[in-house]
Amino acid sequence: MSISRRSFIKGTAAATLLADLTIVKQVAAETASSQIQEAAEQRGYRAPKDDYSLDPNVLYLNHASIGTVPRVVQEAHIGYMKLCETNPWLYIWSAPWVEPQEVIxxxxxxxxxxxxxxxxxxxxxxxxxxxxxxxxxxxxxxxxxxxxxxxxxxxxxxxxxxxxxxxxxxxxxxxxxxxxxxxxxxxxxxxxxxxxxxxxxxxxxxxxxxxxxxxxxxxxxxxxxxxxxxxxxxxxxxxxxxxxxxxxxxxxxxxxxxxxxxxxxxxxxxxxxxxxxxxxxxxxxxxxxxxxxxxxxxxxxxxxxxxxxxxxxxxxxxxxxxAQTPQAEREAHHIHLWKEMQHIVSSSDRLKWKSPTSWDISAALYSVEVVGKSSSSVASRIYADHGIVVRPFTSDEINAIRISPNLINDVNDLEKIARVMVG
Ligand SMILES: Cc1ncc(COP(=O)(O)O)c(C=O)c1O
Structure with missing residues (x-):
């Protein structure tokens, strides 16, 4: 059944909600999945930056701190909030969202x-x-x-x-x-x-x-x-x-x-x-x-x-x-960037790789030291001057910038951060 959530919410929602729980359930369960599917088909299972709402002046390399929510998920969330407010009792305390929680x-x-x-x-x-x-x-x-x-x-x-x-x-x-x-x-x-x-x-x-x-x-x-x-x-x-x-x-x-x-x-x-x-x-x-x-x-x-x-x-x-991105494809992307970043770091005498070098014990989260510089001041500078978001770590043991790219990032992003870190 294909019901547009928007037209549903706009219409005579309140009466219908109480009258027909079955429809309500379907609406609740009807997520942005068709949009997700369409978007996936169009982009051949990649996660381009336009799927997200990031400020174009921001280079986000801090997915390990907090993720970015795809627009379709934001829209689905807003849709559910609106639907909920048509009858909060029904959605918070009654049947429609019990079964969807079990699907999740x-x-x-x-x-x-x-x-x-x-x-x-x-x-x-x-x-x-x-x-x-x-x-x-x-x-x-x-x-x-x-x-x-x-x-x-x-x-x-x-x-x-x-x-x-x-x-x-x-x-x-x-x-x-x-x-x-x-x-x-x-x-x-x-x-x-x-x-x-x-x-x-x-x-x-x-x-x-x-x-x-x-x-x-x-x-x-x-x-x-x-x-x-x-x-x-x-x-x-x-x-x-x-x-x-x-x-x-x-x-x-x-x-x-x-x-x-x-x-x-x-x-x-x-x-x-x-x-x-x-x-x-x-x-x-x-x-x-x-x-x-x-x-x-x-x-x-x-x-x-x-x-x-x-x-x-x-x-x-x-x-x-x-789920649109097969796990193997996701991992291949992460391995590619991880290898490229090591290559970029090894070609600079001002950068030092501070993470493991064998993928079986590595991740899309790695730390790089800028020799002779405090990681906190480097992180503040590259954010202020270039909008690059990363996480610095400073302790007795480590003084490094943690870079955590995701599928939206590419080698250009890594080259850019390496360039400005030493700048
Ligand atoms: C390894 C690890 N564990 C736990 C947490 C805490 O996460 P939350 O605040 O979502 O509970 C974080 C947050 O950055 C983390 O990196």
Whole structure:
């Protein structure tokens, strides 16, 4: 059935909404997918800049911090907001958007390579890590272990709960200053060396947000479990939507991501994978009346009353948009830019590559040092003078500019940033 959302909203919407829930449901489910399909066909599965609303004076190379939302997804989101306001009670509290949420769960499960019954529609990565820290049965004698590569969102929640619950938290140093020569085996060994007899939780990133080290998750999870770790929990904020993920056979017990980065959803949306066996041990963080303990559905971990459903429904449009680009094609694009940037950097004696050099442990997120310059001042200057958006990192270990391009970026963008960084 083809109903134009706009004409539907413009027409005698309110009366029709109440009179015919079936039509309403179809309208709710009718996203911008036909526009998405059309756009995809026209552009031969590429993501040109005109699909987005970026200011033409901005060169956006900071997709790792926050994503850009395709216009079709923005429009779908606005459409849902308008539809919602025709009868807020109906859309927020009644039937029309219940089923679409489950369709979205199915699509998200497909992206993560897991079951819908293991897929939680969250707000962000931080939320899932808090859910885990609050809900896992940890107490005296148990240890949570993580490395200095962790983003604070995957670490601080454990420290917050530890004094009240009696478990301990330990972090260890992950050397990033010499990561250019790192191998997958060495990454596994770094974790293996640190796991102790009381380590029950190992929290680690899939791809870290500073230098973009992609972890060999299966090898780490298998090793950790064999050493007695019960739950391997992964921060996937920088992987879902960027590189292929397949959680079913990954050995990890939980995985969290922020969909507003690489899946390019409206801001404030995330995803989590909670393995069925972990769910059996995990208490929900918030409690609402809807679900009983016995039924234990996955929605229990996300159901804590009113939420911004128009944005959540637009999650489906974002997933459709991303699905237009085959994973292999997306990865080929990222590998191409990653190689080109290394080439550009190696031909300058003023730039230094600070990320891994083997693609199996790399990502579309890499750091480059401008020799003798503070990365913060370089980032401020190139933004002020050239509109280039990047993230600088400055610590005892690293002084570099993180570049995180996406499908809209090309080699010209990388050449430009290299040129102006040293300027
Ligand atoms: C690796 C990593 N983990 C977690 C987060 C936190 O994401 P959010 O604020 O969406 O929870 C970020 C944000 O940049 C990140 O890069």
């Amino acid at each position: 769960r199915g699509k998200a499960a497909k992206l993560m390579g897991c079951l819908p019954s293991e897929t939680v529609l969250t707000h962000n990565t931080t939320e899932c890590f808090n859910l885990l820290a609050n809900g896992l049965p940890l107490g005296r004698g148990d240890e949570v272990l993580y490395s200095s590569l962790n983003h604070i969102s995957a670490s601080t929640c454990w420290h917050n709960l530890a004094p009240r619950r009696g478990f301990s938290v330990r972090s260890f140093h992950f050397p990033i200053s010499d990561c250019t020569s790192l191998t997958a085996e060495e990454i596994v060994s770094l974790y293996e060396r640190e796991i102790g007899p009381n380590t029950r939780v190992l929290a680690l990133p899939d791809i870290d947000n500073t230098v973009g080290i992609r972890h060999p998750l299966k090898a780490i999870a298998d090793m950790a479990h064999s050493k007695g770790v019960e739950w391997v929990v992964v921060d996937g904020a920088q992987s879902a939507g960027m590189v292929p993920i397949d959680l079913r056979d990954s050995g990890v017990d939980a995985y969290a991501t922020s969909a507003h980065k690489w899946i390019q959803t409206p801001k404030g949306l995330g995803l989590a994978f909670l393995k069925t066996s972990l769910q059996a041990a995990l208490n929900p963080m918030w409690v609402k009346h809807t679900y009983s303990e016995e039924s234990h559905p996955i929605q229990m971990y996300e159901d804590y009353s009113t939420r911004a459903l128009p944005a959540l429904i637009a999650f489906g449009d974002a997933l459709d948009y991303q």
